[in-house]
Amino acid sequence: MPRRHKVAEPPFASENISNTTLKDLDPSERPRERLLERGPAALSTAELLAILLRTGTVGLMVTDLARELLREYNGLSGLARASPQELAQRHGLGPAKAAQLKAALAIAQRLIEENTTERTKITCPADIARLVQVDIAPLEQEQLRIVLLDTKNHLLAIRILYTGSVNQSTVRIAEIFKAAIRENATGIAVVHNHPSGDPTPSPEDIRVTKLIVEAGQLLDVDVIDHIIVASQGYVSLRERRLGFSG
Numbered sequence: 001m002p003r004r005h006k007v008a009e010p011p012f013a014s015e016n017i018s019n020t021t022l023k024d025l026d027p028s029e030r031p032r033e034r035l036l037e038r039g040p041a042a043l044s045t046a047e048l049l050a051i052l053l054r055t056g057t058v059g060l061m062v063t064d065l066a067r068e069l070l071r072e073y074n075g076l077s078g079l080a081r082a083s084p085q086e087l088a089q090r091h092g093l094g095p096a097k098a099a100q101l102k103a104a105l106a107i108a109q110r111l112i113e114e115n116t117t118e119r120t121k122i123t124c125p126a127d128i129a130r131l132v133q134v135d136i137a138p139l140e141q142e143q144l145r146i147v148l149l150d151t152k153n154h155l156l157a158i159r160i161l162y163t164g165s166v167n168q169s170t171v172r173i174a175e176i177f178k179a180a181i182r183e184n185a186t187g188i189a190v191v192h193n194h195p196s197g198d199p200t201p202s203p204e205d206i207r208v209t210k211l212i213v214e215a216g217q218l219l220d221v222d223v224i225d226h227i228i229v230a231s232q233g234y235v236s237l238r239e240r241r242l243g244f245s246g
Contacts, residue, residue: 031063046070052104057092065092080105081139083163110157120155122147125236128189128227131158136193137231144192146176148185149224156185171208173215180221187222191229199230201242209243 031047040048049066056062069090073079079087079101087098122128128147136143143163148156159179162171180188190212194200201209209226216223226237238244 045076049101052100053093053097060092068092076105077135080109081135122149122153122155122189122224125225125227125234125239128191128225129229129234131155132191132227133229133234136191137229139193140195142192142195144171144190146179147189147191148180148183149187149189149222150184151186153187153224156183173211176212177215177219177221181219185221187224188216189224190226192226194228194230197231199228199233199235201228201235201237201240206237206242209237213244 031043031051034047035043035051043051046063046066049069050063053062053066056065060068069079070076073082084095084098084102087093087101088095090098093101120127120131131147132145136145141163144161146159146161148159150156161175161179176188176190179185190209192205205226205228212226213223224238226243228235228237
């Protein structure tokens with residue numbers, strides 16, 4: 001009988017696969033090294049994102065993970081709208097990477113705010129709506145934001161205060177003015193969205209507005225408006241004299 005040669009079996013996949021990092025790439029292909037040598041303009045958005053993420057998943061290069069995230073969330077704007085909890089549950093991220101990603105996106109947003117502060121002056125409700133319309137109108141949950149202004153109604157910052165139902169039982173008026181006092185704002189505009197697409201104020205919206213306006217008068221912080229934004233447009237409660245006296 002002819003001798004049978006024993007064929008070597010391939011190693012188990014788990015013995016060969018590990019988390020793939022940027023160090024596994026050729027030095028000329030590593031985004032971090034290319035950034036240091038040629039500057040961030042030489043890198044794609046996916047490569048910049050890969051630097052933040054640092055590691056991929058089992059069998060998936062980190063640059064491929066970055067491309068998948070951009071595709072799934074329709075770019076950086078989609079990632080910015082995603083909650084930290086949602087990102088943390090995504091395979092390949094987890095709480096630490098989700099926090100790093102959200103922190104980087106928040107820094108980018110604040111840089112934009114800093115660069116636009118000097119030339120952004122609020123003169124009418126449309127100015128406020130333009131600041132947030134694209135970002136807040138598509139959200140599937142209600143979100144309340146506060147627009148912080150100086151004595152001449154120049155934009156200081158925009159801060160997210162609540163995500164969820166905007167009503168008298170959940171909105172803490174003190175939290176709204178704490179943000180204003182912390183950042184030396186003399187005026188504020190309150191903004192929230194209606195996921196239904198209809199910006200028509202509800203009775204609860206009017207009650208909350210009245211409470212905010214009354215608190216502003218006590219604290220000497222000018223509440224210039226409450227804007228409701230939706231896919232069908234926006235409504236200024238001050239223009240309609242809802243919750244505002246005079």
